[in-house]
Amino acid sequence: MKVSDVVEKMGLTVFGGKSGLDREIKGGYVSDLLSDVMGCSDEGDLWITLQSHRNVVGIASLKDLAGVIIAKGTIPSVETIEDSNREGIPLLGSTYETFDVTGLLHRTLG
Amino acid sequence: MKFEFDIVDGDFAKAGTASSQVKHLLKQLNVDTKIIKKTTVAIYEAEVNVVAHAIGGGKLLADINLERIVVEVVDEGPGIEDIARAMEVGFSTASPQVISMGFGAGMGLPNMRKNSDELEVISDVSGGTRVVITNYLVA
Numbered sequence: 001m002k003v004s005d006v007v008e009k010m011g012l013t014v015f016g017g018k019s020g021l022d023r024e025i026k027g028g029y030v031s032d033l034l035s036d037v038m039g040c041s042d043e044g045d046l047w048i049t050l051q052s053h054r055n056v057v058g059i060a061s062l063k064d065l066a067g068v069i070i071a072k073g074t075i076p077s078v079e080t081i082e083d084s085n086r087e088g089i090p091l092l093g094s095t096y097e098t099f100d101v102t103g104l105l106h107r108t109l110g
Numbered sequence: 111m112k113f114e115f116d117i118v119d120g121d122f123a124k125a126g127t128a129s130s131q132v133k134h135l136l137k138q139l140n141v142d143t144k145i146i147k148k149t150t151v152a153i154y155e156a157e158v159n160v161v162a163h164a165i166g167g168g169k170l171l172a173d174i175n176l177e178r179i180v181v182e183v184v185d186e187g188p189g190i191e192d193i194a195r196a197m198e199v200g201f202s203t204a205s206p207q208v209i210s211m212g213f214g215a216g217m218g219l220p221n222m223r224k225n226s227d228e229l230e231v232i233s234d235v236s237g238g239t240r241v242v243i244t245n246y247l248v249a
């Protein structure tokens with residue numbers, strides 16, 4: 001499934017990184033610890049987190065993740081959005097809490 | 111081939127820049143994807159440690175040949191008091207600000223060890239820290 005499909009099905013906000021919306025999602029990863037994501041996420045994962053600073057995009061790019069969903073309605077900074085545009089990493093948002101976003105994504109990916 | 115990148119202390123906005131450049135370099139050299147992935151993880155952690163802990167920043171030196179990549183990350187301290195403890199998962203001396211960003215979970219050095227074929231950490235509290243990561247490019 002493509003990131004754009006998940007955006008549509010889950011009603012996510014797209015903050016940036018639109019050029020990456022056709023990336024294929026291979027799985028999901030949920031963590032707010034950056035070293036955990038660095039060490040354990042896999043290429044193509046859609047990452048759900050509460051973190052919204054620039055290093056989130058940096059890590060997503062280094063790990064070739066499919067994109068990032070920022071949970072609980074946090075709006076990322078302009079710099080973070082610019083980074084996501086430059087790197088082509090879809091930076092998405094949901095007003096739901098992490099538990100609900102994760103459940104929804106799990107169901108959507110089937 | 112040798113490459114050198116500067117790491118600025120305290121500048122989290124730029125943390126990962128050097129690692130990203132090395133990753134692109136390895137891609138251009140057609141290095142095996144698995145090796146690129148693990149090397150990227152290891153050097154990112156070393157880079158973040160300099161940003162989070164070193165005063166005055168540091169340097170990342172990459173030396174690549176057909177057989178291996180050696181990445182040396184050096185700073186001028188303050189160094190690590192107890193390397194064995196720093197190697198333990200969960201042990202951290204990071205500031206609350208760094209922790210609130212999701213860094214400083216005490217996983218940096220364990221991640222480096224897991225993703226390096228050879229890892230050398232030399233540190234002196236009054237001096238600096240030198241981390242040498244060696245990954246072999248041929249299986």
